[in-house]
Amino acid sequence: MKKEATEKVVRTASPLACGPGCGLMACVKDGVLVKVEPGDFPGTGHVCARGLTYPKLVYHPDRLRYPMKRLGKRGEGKWVRVSWEEALDTIAARFKEIGAKHGSSSVSFVMDMMGILSVDVLLGFLGACQGTFILPAGCGDSAGVCADRVTYGSQWWFGEDYTTNFDKPALCLVWGNNPAETDFFKWRRIRDAKEGGARLVVIDPRFSTTASKADVYVPIKPGTDTALALGMMNVIIDQSLHDVSFIISHTVGPFLVRSDNGMFLREKDIVSGGLDKYMVWDTGAKAVRCHDAASGSPALTGSYRVGQMECKPAFQLLKELAAQFPLEKTSQITGVSTEVITKLAVAYAGSKPAASYRGMGCQRTFHGDITFHAINTLAAITGNISFEGHACFELNHVAFLTRGVPNLLPLMQLYDAAISGKPFPVKSLWVSRHNPINQEPNINKMIEEVLPCLDLLVVADMFMTTTASYADFVLPVCSFFECTDLIQPVGNGSHNYLQLQQKAIEPLYESKSDIDMIISMVGRMGIEGFLKEPLEELANTLLASGHPSMEGTTLERLRAGPVLPAAHALPNFSTPSGRLEFYTERLRQFGQELPVYKQPLEGPGSPLADKYPLVLLTPHTKYRTHSSFANVAWLRELDPEPVAEVCSIDAKPRGIKDGDLVRVFNDRGEVRLKARVHQGVRPGAVNICQGWSPGDYVSGTHQALTHETINPVHQAIYEPNASLYDVLVDVQPVKEA
Amino acid sequence: MKKRYGMVIDLERCTGCRACTVACKIENSMEHCTGIRVETVGGAWPDTPAGEYPELSMGFLPIACMHCERPPCRDACPTQAIYQRPDGAVLIDESLCNDCQECLAACPYDALVYDEDKALVRKCTLCSARLDQGLEPFCSKCCGYGAITFGDMGDPRSIVSKLAARSDAYALKPESKTGPAVIYLPAKASRGFQHGRRVSHR
Numbered sequence: 001m002k003k004e005a006t007e008k009v010v011r012t013a014s015p016l017a018c019g020p021g022c023g024l025m026a027c028v029k030d031g032v033l034v035k036v037e038p039g040d041f042p043g044t045g046h047v048c049a050r051g052l053t054y055p056k057l058v059y060h061p062d063r064l065r066y067p068m069k070r071l072g073k074r075g076e077g078k079w080v081r082v083s084w085e086e087a088l089d090t091i092a093a094r095f096k097e098i099g100a101k102h103g104s105s106s107v108s109f110v111m112d113m114m115g116i117l118s119v120d121v122l123l124g125f126l127g128a129c130q131g132t133f134i135l136p137a138g139c140g141d142s143a144g145v146c147a148d149r150v151t152y153g154s155q156w157w158f159g160e161d162y163t164t165n166f167d168k169p170a171l172c173l174v175w176g177n178n179p180a181e182t183d184f185f186k187w188r189r190i191r192d193a194k195e196g197g198a199r200l201v202v203i204d205p206r207f208s209t210t211a212s213k214a215d216v217y218v219p220i221k222p223g224t225d226t227a228l229a230l231g232m233m234n235v236i237i238d239q240s241l242h243d244v245s246f247i248i249s250h251t252v253g254p255f256l257v258r259s260d261n262g263m264f265l266r267e268k269d270i271v272s273g274g275l276d277k278y279m280v281w282d283t284g285a286k287a288v289r290c291h292d293a294a295s296g297s298p299a300l301t302g303s304y305r306v307g308q309m310e311c312k313p314a315f316q317l318l319k320e321l322a323a324q325f326p327l328e329k330t331s332q333i334t335g336v337s338t339e340v341i342t343k344l345a346v347a348y349a350g351s352k353p354a355a356s357y358r359g360m361g362c363q364r365t366f367h368g369d370i371t372f373h374a375i376n377t378l379a380a381i382t383g384n385i386s387f388e389g390h391a392c393f394e395l396n397h398v399a400f401l402t403r404g405v406p407n408l409l410p411l412m413q414l415y416d417a418a419i420s421g422k423p424f425p426v427k428s429l430w431v432s433r434h435n436p437i438n439q440e441p442n443i444n445k446m447i448e449e450v451l452p453c454l455d456l457l458v459v460a461d462m463f464m465t466t467t468a469s470y471a472d473f474v475l476p477v478c479s480f481f482e483c484t485d486l487i488q489p490v491g492n493g494s495h496n497y498l499q500l501q502q503k504a505i506e507p508l509y510e511s512k513s514d515i516d517m518i519i520s521m522v523g524r525m526g527i528e529g530f531l532k533e534p535l536e537e538l539a540n541t542l543l544a545s546g547h548p549s550m551e552g553t554t555l556e557r558l559r560a561g562p563v564l565p566a567a568h569a570l571p572n573f574s575t576p577s578g579r580l581e582f583y584t585e586r587l588r589q590f591g592q593e594l595p596v597y598k599q600p601l602e603g604p605g606s607p608l609a610d611k612y613p614l615v616l617l618t619p620h621t622k623y624r625t626h627s628s629f630a631n632v633a634w635l636r637e638l639d640p641e642p643v644a645e646v647c648s649i650d651a652k653p654r655g656i657k658d659g660d661l662v663r664v665f666n667d668r669g670e671v672r673l674k675a676r677v678h679q680g681v682r683p684g685a686v687n688i689c690q691g692w693s694p695g696d697y698v699s700g701t702h703q704a705l706t707h708e709t710i711n712p713v714h715q716a717i718y719e720p721n722a723s724l725y726d727v728l729v730d731v732q733p734v735k736e737a
Numbered sequence: 738m739k740k741r742y743g744m745v746i747d748l749e750r751c752t753g754c755r756a757c758t759v760a761c762k763i764e765n766s767m768e769h770c771t772g773i774r775v776e777t778v779g780g781a782w783p784d785t786p787a788g789e790y791p792e793l794s795m796g797f798l799p800i801a802c803m804h805c806e807r808p809p810c811r812d813a814c815p816t817q818a819i820y821q822r823p824d825g826a827v828l829i830d831e832s833l834c835n836d837c838q839e840c841l842a843a844c845p846y847d848a849l850v851y852d853e854d855k856a857l858v859r860k861c862t863l864c865s866a867r868l869d870q871g872l873e874p875f876c877s878k879c880c881g882y883g884a885i886t887f888g889d890m891g892d893p894r895s896i897v898s899k900l901a902a903r904s905d906a907y908a909l910k911p912e913s914k915t916g917p918a919v920i921y922l923p924a925k926a927s928r929g930f931q932h933g934r935r936v937s938h939r
Contacts, residue, residue, distance in 0.1 A: 035763055038879060046881035052759040180752040184881055191750065191882065199928065207786050209752050212779075212795035215928045219791035343930040622754055634762055637769070638755055638783070647790055658781070678785040679793055 005030055011039055011561060013487040013499035014051060015115040015480050017136075018625040020185050020494050021487040022046055023562055024054075026504035033058050033481050033505050040561055041497070046184045050625060053632045057479065058508070062631060063462055064476035065509035074451065075470045084510065084520070087473055091430075092524035094456045098428045099129070105407045105424035108417075110134035111514065112434035115485030115501060116395065117539055118514040121531060122432075124400035125518050128527045131406055132426060135719050138411040139440055143721035144363035146714050147372035147595075150584040151380075153574030156392060156492070163356040163379045164493035165386040169193045171351035172200045173344075175225055175375055177359020178208040181622045185495040186357060199351070201344060203228065204361070205617065205682040218344065221335040222615040222685055222725060223365040223600035228341065229374035230597055231330025233381060234322040235345035242349065243383030247300060250572065251380045251580040253315035254280040254298035255291060256306065262588045264577075265311050278577060279306070281313065314583035318377065321594050333597070335682075349382045356384065357493050361619055364725040366601040366711050374595035377582035385580065387572050393488060393498050393565050394547035403530055410719035411436070415445060415708050418453040428456035431467055432477060432514050435627045438466035438693050441706035441722050444669055460517060463631060466693045476511040483513035484535055486542060486558070497562035498553060590713045601709060602728040604684060612666050612728035614650065615685045618702050624691035642696055643676040645687040646731060651677040654731060661698060661734045664688070666727070669704025672734060673697050686731055705729050741806075741825040741891035742863055743918030744877060745900040746799055749925050750884035753777065753784060753797035757876035757885060761801075764864055764875035770850040772861035773801035773876050796924045799885065801876070802827060802848040802861035803909070806916025810860075813843035825890070825918055826863040834858060845913040863887075890918055 010026040023039025024047060036054045038045035067087035072078040082090075095107045108131060111122055126133050137145065148154040152162055164186075172190045179186040187210070194200045194213070202214040203225065211217045220228060236242050247253035255278045256265040267274030267290055277290045281304045284296020288306045291298065300315040327338040334341075348354050356379050362371045379385050407424060409417055414436070417426040437446050451457070451470055459471040468474050485501040507513065512520075515538075519531050533541070536555065543553055548568035557563050575581045583593050599605045603615065623639040624630050644664050646656065656662055658677040663670050664686060673688070681687045694701040706727050710720040753775050761772040779786040779795035786795035804827045811819040811827065818833035819840060829840075840858060841849045852859040864874035872878070877887040888897030900906065901920040908917045 038881060044881070047756065047879055048881070049755040049759040052756060052763055052879060055763065181754070187752070188882070199930065201930075207791070207793045207795065209784070209795070212786065212793075213749075213752070213924075216930055217791060217793070217927075347930045634759055638758070649790070676782060676785070678780045678782060679788060679790045680780065680786045680795070681790075683790060 009037075010502050010504035011500075011559070012481065012502045012504055013039065013562075015113040015485060015487050015501055016625050016628060017112055017114065018050075018182065019490050020183055021114055021489060021497075021499060022048070022051055022184065023499055024051060026481055028504050031505055042562070044188055048184065049622060049638070050629045050635065053629065053634050054479075054481065056632050056634060057462070057629065058481055060463070060631065062464065063508065064464065064474060064511070066476060067510070068474045070472045074457075074472070077469065079474070084512070087475060088517075088520055088524055091456070091458055091473055092521060095428055095525065098455050099131075102425045102427045104130035105132045106427035108132035108134055108409065108426045108428065109430045109432070110136055110411065110434050110436065111432040112136040112139075114487050114490070115480070115514070116488045117485045117542055120397055120400040120542060121515050121518050121538065123397070123406055124403065124531060125522055125527075126406035127401045128403035128522070128530055129525050130404055132409050132424065133406045134409050134411055134414060136411050136434060138714075138719040138721050139436075140364050140722045140724050141360050142410070142719040143368035143711070143714055144358060144360070144372035146369040146717040147376060149717050150586050151373060151376040151575070151581050155574070156490070161493060161496075162385050162387070163358065163376065164189070165388055166353045166355050168196055169198050169351075169353050169355035171347060171354035172198050172357065173348060173354060174200070174202045174204075174210055174214075174357045175359060175371070176204055176362025177357050178204070178210045178361070178619065179357065179359070180210040180213060181208065182620050183494055186493045189493065190357065193355070199347065201347070205685050206619070206687060207680040216340070216344070218336055218340060219682055221333070221604060221682065222617060223603045224334040225362045225371045226367070226374040226595060227325060227330055227333040227597040228336060229371075229378045229595065230322050230325040231327065231334070231341050232345035232348060233318070233378055234325050234330070235327070235342055236349045236382060237319050237322055239346070241346065242381045244300065246383030246385070247315055247381055248298055250385065252278070252577055252583050253300055253318070253381070254313050255577070255583075256280060256288065256304065256311040257314050257317055257583065259310040259312065262593060263585055264314075265306060265309070269309070270307055281311070315381075317583060318381070318594055321596065325597070348378070348384075352383075353386070354382065354384045361725065363721070364723060366709065366723040366726045367598040368721060368723065369711070369713055369717070370592060370595050370598060373582070373592070376580070377595050380580045380582050391549060391565050391568065391570055392496065393553070394545050394549045395488070395542050396545035397542075399541045399544070403527065410715070411440065412708055412710055412720040412722055415450055418450045427454060429454050430458040430460070432460040435461075435465040435467045437470060438627050438701075438703065441703060441708045441724060442668065443701055443703040445708065460514065462511075465627060475517060476509060477517070478507035478511040478513050481505050482507040482511065483515065484539070486539060496564055498558065498565070499562045500555070500558035502559065586717070587713065590716075592713060600726045601723065602726050606728070608728050612730045613684070614729050614731060615725070616664065616702070616705055616727040616729045617685055617687045617725050618690040618706070619687070620691070621689040627691045627693060630691050630693065630696065642673045642688060642692040642702075644673050644731060645676045645678060645681045647679060647681050647683045648677050649683040650686075650731070651675065654733065656731065656733050661736055662731050663734050664702070664705065664729050664731050666705050666729045668707060669700060671697050671700035671702050671704055675731070675733075686729060739891045740823065740889055741918055742868065742887070743804060743825065743890040743897060743920065744801070744874075745886045745897045745906070745920045745922060747884045747886070747900075747922040748796055748798065749922065750882045751775070751797045751799060752882060754882070756879045756881060757799055760875045760879035761861070764867070765859070765862070767852060767859060768854050770852050770859060772850070772859065773799055775799045800846055800848060800909075801919065803846055803915065803917030803919045804863060805918070807914070809843040809845065809913070809915060810840035810849060813839045815839060822865065824868065826865045826868065827860070828862055828865060829858060829860060831857055845910045845915065
């Protein structure tokens with residue numbers, strides 16, 4: 001008898017680290033994923049070109065099918081198939097051995113995706129064995145968050161919605177961001193605003209797709225956004241276009257700052273038995289008073305003597321900083337004309353409200369944290385801040401930490417942790433759905449110095465990635481259509497929906513989900529009676545935080561579609577003062593209490609620029625999510641190979657013609673690839689869209705050019721960031737033999 | 738009222754994301770070709786602009802079969818393999834196609850493709866199998882930014898008819914007098930810094 005074909009459509013969501021977490025409808029026929037359709041999302045629905053190719057990724061002939069153990073040397077490409085039992089038994093034994101020798105913190109895991117249940121199960125497991133969880137945000141996305149933590153007191157992973165969450169912005173200002181290519185939800189919001197009459201201004205060294213849609217394209221020198229923001233603030237303050245009442249009510253602007261130590265003046269500084277209260281200068285009474293005392297309006301400018309102390313309102317200090325960025329100087333630093341700086345400043349201050357969309361691009365320099373600080377400050381002094389929309393889900397993460405809390409190691413500290421054992425010796429590493437050797441800076445250091453220090457490298461992936469190729473064990477992880485998880489939103493102007501990633505098909509070959517693998521390791525590591533619950537119960541545990549944001553969020557509702565956090569009372573800002581802190585005591589030790597402009601480590605102004613005059617940019621494109629999808633033939637038809645994009649102004653004197661083989665190089669290394677000479681890249685910059693692996697290049701890789709220098713400010717506040725766009729190089733034609 | 742299915746493509750909304758291109762491939766099993774390509778209106782390479790830095794411009798132009806009222810491909814076909822359905826979709830009857838490829842040359846929009854895998858001429862069918870199920874073509878379904886709107890051009894009350902009636906709506910190569918059922922809306926010019934509508938801040 002002929003079997004009836006069974007068809008079903010499963011609403012799921014993508015956990016890939018492209019960010020938005022797109023909702024997807026998985027169309028399954030006879031247990032096979034045949035097609036992906038846009039997932040229903042309130043008011044919209046979306047699937048990108050990459051998402052549509054998922055069936056090609058899921059059934060890709062190169063998918064890893066069974067666990068393998070390395071034969072021969074690391075990276076030699078010789079493998080032998082082993083059973084799951086043998087692989088996990090051996091890995092657990094090695095972990096225990098290494099842990100006994102170097103301490104339990106030497107056992108480390110990194111996982112890079114948005115499946116929050118997988119991450120929590122992993123954290124619980126690592127807590128129980130006192131191992132180390134490597135935080136992945138520092139691979140380019142953590143600098144801006146540092147600024148949000150000090151200015152807003154935020155806790156989001158990638159950035160806050162304070163500057164974007166307006167119903168009908170009159171101006172959309174996009175900083176170093178290409179959402180038209182890389183973030184559907186963000187672009188939909190910008191596009192809708194533009195169709196509603198808003199002006200769109202895009203600041204970018206590249207003429208991106210987003211720039212092509214702009215009313216004004218502001219061509220900026222890479223790494224100088226902070227200077228532009230300060231120059232704009234100078235125009236705004238100079239022309240009295242700032243929002244005095246917002247500054248007084250919601251920011252630290254009126255708070256007096258002591259000139260002797262840079263701290264806010266407190267009541268206890270001047271009144272014996274006084275409290276920690278912030279002080280302001282009352283313009284009516286011409287005297288100092290507590291900020292919350294009902295009285296005349298506080299001064300925003302001027303200098304005041306309080307007892308023996310000279311004090312100035314924080315806004316006065318900002319005004320003085322901004323005054324150091326007059327038009328000519330700002331223009332010289334940023335490459336933006338004085339006319340555009342003025343018009344932009346006036347338009348930004350005069351458009352109510354004006355939304356600022358901050359991209360990861362403008363914070364991928366060594367001082368990228370200050371760029372977000374400056375943009376937040378610009379928004380603060382013009383009142384372009386929305387208090388709504390920064391509400392996020394408070395999930396029950398702690399429920400997974402009953403057996404202990406793991407050590408946390410920022411990704412950028414992995415190099416030191418492996419090589420010199422600081423802050424603890426990472427000697428074994430399990431990498432899941434992450435490709436650090438390909439995606440983190442300074443590949444040569446990674447391979448030549450970090451790798452030899454790892455006694456064990458385990459890689460769980462769907463494919464033989466660059467990182468997997470150097471592993472001791474390779475474990476086949478299933479695609480996200482083959483397992484269930486919860487997908488948390490990332491904010492930053494995208495969307496705030498929590499979604500269920502629902503299993504649509506059975507795991508292919510011998511592949512397993514991350515959760516299954518980790519749970520299989522629990523007993524093997526000698527941990528008893530932990531993480532025994534079925535998956536659904538684990539998911540319910542995660543939802544049951546009791547936090548008001550979670551009210552009404554159930555698995556049942558999530559099965560039907562995306563869910564927003566329940567409305568709940570939130571402080572405007574979770575800073576020490578409860579206000580927007582554009583002046584922060586916390587960064588005083590670094591000279592960054594205000595958003596000062598610091599040049600990139602490697603920029604046109606640095607000594608290295610004589611030798612290597614071009615700034616290397618390595619942004620995302622629509623054709624790949626980091627290194628994922630680079631192996632999908634349908635996307636390769638559209639974007640076949642890596643190219644070094646240079647402007648003819650830079651190409652011509654170097655004798656480079658379109659299509660020539662070139663080497664892009666600096667003291668750290670080189671990459672060889674074809675040149676693409678076109679006008680869309682700022683003179684003085686070279687662009688190589690990221691995600692390619694060494695095998696895609698003629699030789700080398702763009703990560704041979706990047707560096708892993710850590711900024712202590714990022715380390716003090718959040719996680720050190722990879723300064724991926726803070727890299728100087730030069731380009732030369734290569735004579736083909 | 739005579740049905741005439743067609744599409745309006747809003748180039749202001751199109752970001753060149755190529756979701757339509759890939760959607761077409763998967764829906765129609767076009768492994769190495771597609772029924773809808775996206776051209777870049779700009780530089781020599783895809784996704785590059787025209788002009789000189791920083792005075793640049795870049796746009797995108799999705800091109801599929803125009804499902805013409807007077808299809809030159811049909812007229813050029815010696816075996817009458819190409820026909821038009823009553824709803825307007827121009828289709829190829831594969832059983833009649835003799836692989837002569839006259840149609841490829843006849844199309845002013847370069848909208849037909851030769852599928853090497855299947856050794857057949859292929860083209861956009863407006864996803865006619867989906868139309869028969871009451872579904873829209875998969876490219877318009879997957880166009881997240883709403884650049885592609887599908888509908889009945891024969892119905893003056895339809896959204897596509899209203900969009901196509903806009904004064905700035907245009908067809909490609911009007912000189913070909915093919916009567917295309919795919920109509921374009923132009924990208925908007927940059928408006929400069931002039932203030933947007935003022936909205937009072939809450």
